[in-house]
Amino acid sequence: MKKHETTVSCFFMNNLNRMEKNNSNYFMSKGALFMTVENMRYIGVIGTSGTKITAKLIYHMLKKEKYKVGLISREEVIIDHEVTELPCNDKLFEYLNQMVMRDIDLIILEMDGEFLREENVNDLVFETIVHTNTQIEDQRLNVKNDLIFQRKILCKLTSNGTLIINVDDESIVKLITGIENRLIISYGLRKRATITASSIDTSEYVKFYGCIQRGISTKSKMEVEPIEFPVSVNIAEEQNVYTVLGAISAVILYGINPNEIENFLKDFSID
Numbered sequence: 001m002k003k004h005e006t007t008v009s010c011f012f013m014n015n016l017n018r019m020e021k022n023n024s025n026y027f028m029s030k031g032a033l034f035m036t037v038e039n040m041r042y043i044g045v046i047g048t049s050g051t052k053i054t055a056k057l058i059y060h061m062l063k064k065e066k067y068k069v070g071l072i073s074r075e076e077v078i079i080d081h082e083v084t085e086l087p088c089n090d091k092l093f094e095y096l097n098q099m100v101m102r103d104i105d106l107i108i109l110e111m112d113g114e115f116l117r118e119e120n121v122n123d124l125v126f127e128t129i130v131h132t133n134t135q136i137e138d139q140r141l142n143v144k145n146d147l148i149f150q151r152k153i154l155c156k157l158t159s160n161g162t163l164i165i166n167v168d169d170e171s172i173v174k175l176i177t178g179i180e181n182r183l184i185i186s187y188g189l190r191k192r193a194t195i196t197a198s199s200i201d202t203s204e205y206v207k208f209y210g211c212i213q214r215g216i217s218t219k220s221k222m223e224v225e226p227i228e229f230p231v232s233v234n235i236a237e238e239q240n241v242y243t244v245l246g247a248i249s250a251v252i253l254y255g256i257n258p259n260e261i262e263n264f265l266k267d268f269s270i271d
Helices: 003-014 016-021 030-037 051-064 089-101 143-154 240-253 258-264
Strands: 042-046 069-072 077-079 082-085 106-110 126-131 157-166 183-187 195-201 206-212 227-233
Touching: 042 051, 042 143, 051 069, 051 106, 051 240, 051 258, 069 089, 077 089, 126 143, 126 240, 157 240, 183 195, 183 240, 195 240, 206 240, 206 258, 227 240, 227 258, 240 258
Parallel strands: 042 106, 042 126, 069 106, 126 157, 157 183
Antiparallel strands: 069 077, 077 082, 195 206, 206 227
């Protein structure tokens, strides 16, 4: 069993007693548990702002690509197109268990420190993490604790995992210091970004040309060559250019053709 599979198995086993205590209807036998856990893959979305929309964009586009995908965020739980309920922190394991039962093989988690408490995600590992930014926009947030939580999640990236970062965020370098030997895909408006944007128009909704400036190897080992492609999505506000760039970077990593992105986003809504 691979290291990733072993860690996730430990996560499931550590939560069995909690499920039994709560008389959960979703309890699985240990045999079924170990047979399905190895297929679970996690994409984490973390940051101080923009995480909700980034996670929803990733979910929406992967669903269009016919992935069997689930989403757990602070506002909703979606299992293979079906919205189940408003999320509850203490039921995280039950949501994951339902996804196993529904043959979901790719799970997107919005890693919000106020929603997902640290003890509930201790044993999760991620094959991809998308980091939005470290800028504190909500004065209710404890800056120090929030960044500590982000750092702990970043350290849960698998040894062969991919970290997607906002290269325009000056604080990201300090946050990822020591997280070595990981593939890094950067996005932003600077020339050194792997994926950037030009001809930006946010007068009515977010519209720009995306540009892959360096080749990217996808999770399926396909090579994506530098290319320019149109992007438009029905969300407002200039800062969401970064939100869209982060989500696009993730889905290209999972094999979505850049030229399909604009079509995939035509019916996207944050409602």
